[in-house]
Amino acid sequence: MKHKFVLAGLALAVATGGPATPALAGGSDIVGGVIGGIIGGAIVNEANRQPRTVTKRTYYKKPTMSSAQREANREVQVSLNHFGWNVGTPDGVLGRNSRAGISQYQAFMDFPITGELTDIQRSILTTAYQKASLGGSAVAQTISTHPQGMRGLLMQTRDQMLGTGDATYAGNSIGGLPPQISEAVFEIARSSNVEPQQLMARSGFVQLADLNNDGRTDYLLDTSVLGPGFWCNDKSCAVRVFASTPSGFSRNDFQAYNATPAMFTCQAGACQKTGASVQNNAPVTAAAPAPAPAAPSFSTQIASQPAPAMPSFVAPAPVAEPVPVSLASFCSKTSLVTSSNGGFVTEASLTDPGQALGEQFCLARGYALDEGAALEAKIGGFTPEQIAAQCRDFGALLSEQVAAVRSTPREATLAKVKSFIAGSGMSPAQLSGTAKVCLSVGYRTDDMEVALGSALVLGGLGEGAYDELVGHHLMQGIGTAERPDLAMDWYENALSAQPVFAPAQPERSGLIRKAALMMNGRADASSAPKPAMALPSFAAKAAELVETAAPQ
Numbered sequence: 001m002k003h004k005f006v007l008a009g010l011a012l013a014v015a016t017g018g019p020a021t022p023a024l025a026g027g028s029d030i031v032g033g034v035i036g037g038i039i040g041g042a043i044v045n046e047a048n049r050q051p052r053t054v055t056k057r058t059y060y061k062k063p064t065m066s067s068a069q070r071e072a073n074r075e076v077q078v079s080l081n082h083f084g085w086n087v088g089t090p091d092g093v094l095g096r097n098s099r100a101g102i103s104q105y106q107a108f109m110d111f112p113i114t115g116e117l118t119d120i121q122r123s124i125l126t127t128a129y130q131k132a133s134l135g136g137s138a139v140a141q142t143i144s145t146h147p148q149g150m151r152g153l154l155m156q157t158r159d160q161m162l163g164t165g166d167a168t169y170a171g172n173s174i175g176g177l178p179p180q181i182s183e184a185v186f187e188i189a190r191s192s193n194v195e196p197q198q199l200m201a202r203s204g205f206v207q208l209a210d211l212n213n214d215g216r217t218d219y220l221l222d223t224s225v226l227g228p229g230f231w232c233n234d235k236s237c238a239v240r241v242f243a244s245t246p247s248g249f250s251r252n253d254f255q256a257y258n259a260t261p262a263m264f265t266c267q268a269g270a271c272q273k274t275g276a277s278v279q280n281n282a283p284v285t286a287a288a289p290a291p292a293p294a295a296p297s298f299s300t301q302i303a304s305q306p307a308p309a310m311p312s313f314v315a316p317a318p319v320a321e322p323v324p325v326s327l328a329s330f331c332s333k334t335s336l337v338t339s340s341n342g343g344f345v346t347e348a349s350l351t352d353p354g355q356a357l358g359e360q361f362c363l364a365r366g367y368a369l370d371e372g373a374a375l376e377a378k379i380g381g382f383t384p385e386q387i388a389a390q391c392r393d394f395g396a397l398l399s400e401q402v403a404a405v406r407s408t409p410r411e412a413t414l415a416k417v418k419s420f421i422a423g424s425g426m427s428p429a430q431l432s433g434t435a436k437v438c439l440s441v442g443y444r445t446d447d448m449e450v451a452l453g454s455a456l457v458l459g460g461l462g463e464g465a466y467d468e469l470v471g472h473h474l475m476q477g478i479g480t481a482e483r484p485d486l487a488m489d490w491y492e493n494a495l496s497a498q499p500v501f502a503p504a505q506p507e508r509s510g511l512i513r514k515a516a517l518m519m520n521g522r523a524d525a526s527s528a529p530k531p532a533m534a535l536p537s538f539a540a541k542a543a544e545l546v547e548t549a550a551p552q
Contacts (some may be wrong), residue, residue: 055224372440398453406481417460448479464497
């Protein structure tokens with residue numbers, strides 16, 4: 001293993017002062033090996049500089065509010081912090097600081113100042129935050145041109161949802177979508193005999209992009225997620241592409257299967273396919289297809305992601321080649337459905353397991369983003385762009401392990417991961433710190449190879465709670481094939497480990513287990529968990545070392 005000697009050498013170099021030249025952001029094994037040592041070494045060195053403190057023990061009390069309510073409150077706090085009303089650490093409890101932040105938000109938005117959010121005020125706040133998290137040219141344009149900067153997103157969202165100003169989002173809509181797109185959702189739902197919320201919850205049904213490069217969001221609705229039926233024939237399904245225009249949206253109808261924004265390009269309101277592999281059922285001019293628009297800078301690796309496949313509960317289906325699926329877009333859509341449903345799915349209210357697991361996936365993603373960002377802030381001498389480039393190389397080293405996830409049971413996959421760990425020449429603390437930083441970077445940049453590879457390393461180090469992420473990726477078909485059957489073992493091991501994501505919400509375990517069993521067509525959704533897998537003996541020490549590097 002070539003990278004074994006490179007990583008081992010770099011770990012020694014870091015300990016003695018490091019190389020005199022900066023690391024490059026290329027894609028080679030050598031550069032990739034350099035990465036882990038630099039980031040891991042920086043984290044460990046930072047930890048060594050921290051004064052020793054008395055070990056603190058945390059005792060968890062059963063929360064007095066539901067998991068769904070606590071998470072909804074936490075989302076409010078995160079949103080308030082993002083827009084500059086600092087309410088402190090998001091803990092899901094709306095105390096004095098949170099009430100003050102809510103009052104300041106209400107004053108800014110010309111709402112009655114009560115310190116208590118109405119449903120529409122909460123929806124405007126969290127929807128604007130979701131837009132900011134998703135990013136894109138439309139968001140960047142609003143922030144750069146609006147007199148209120150970032151807070152201009154709040155005012156724009158208010159106008160869209162209340163039908164004031166120049167917005168057109170009032171009326172009969174779902175999940176914050178513009179009325180014209182909402183009408184198409186209702187039309188498809190009626191003919192397919194499903195609820196609109198269930199349709200919105202399906203991965204890949206709603207996709208967001210800026211297809212005509214006008215700075216506004218365009219929408220793609222793909223009925224492939226329904227399978228054969230009213231909207232599909234033997235080879236393709238109806239696809240609705242809505243391109244933004246100054247007066248609203250122009251609808252373009254196509255036939256495709258597992259459509260993605262990269263399949264289409266638009267000039268103003270007129271769209272056409274960029275390739276000849278799928279027949280377009282709308283008139284197309286004779287002009288040569290325009291090149292596909294460049295992917296956003298945070299999605300350069302998205303072309304290597306796999307597509308979701310229809311699950312089979314009889315026998316494992318052949319693993320198909322992956323097509324792009326954006327986790328950022330998935331979480332944005334999931335949040336819209338959550339808002340439309342009035343809050344998070346709980347175990348007691350569980351009827352849509354896909355939506356429930358999607359919500360928990362995006363919740364865990366948020367915790368991973370925060371954890372990695374806190375560690376990254378302690379790394380000196382590297383810009384965020386340099387760290388992101390280095391994490392791409394770290395992910396490239398794990399491509400074999402990531403590829404194994406979609407077709408190999410958990411134990412066999414982890415055997416490959418542990419082989420990588422043993423040959424890396426790095427300490428567990430270095431690898432753990434590096435993986436947590438790169439997990440955050442992978443989710444922030446929508447690079448699933450980096451994110452999934454980092455989660456696998458953490459699982460291989462004995463930090464079993466991160467197995468939950470692998471289970472989510474397999475269940476949703478994001479970053480790997482859609483394999484609910486393989487996801488179960490990852491979920492079970494994670495749920496028996498010390499919680500990392502939303503640790504104050506122990507009821508998450510029952511919800512995730514029940515929803516995962518339902519997704520596998522199992523009636524025994526209340527069955528007892530399997531015994532915990534044995535953890536490597538060095539896991540406790542690794543956790544202790546990394547904890548000292550985390551913010552107190």
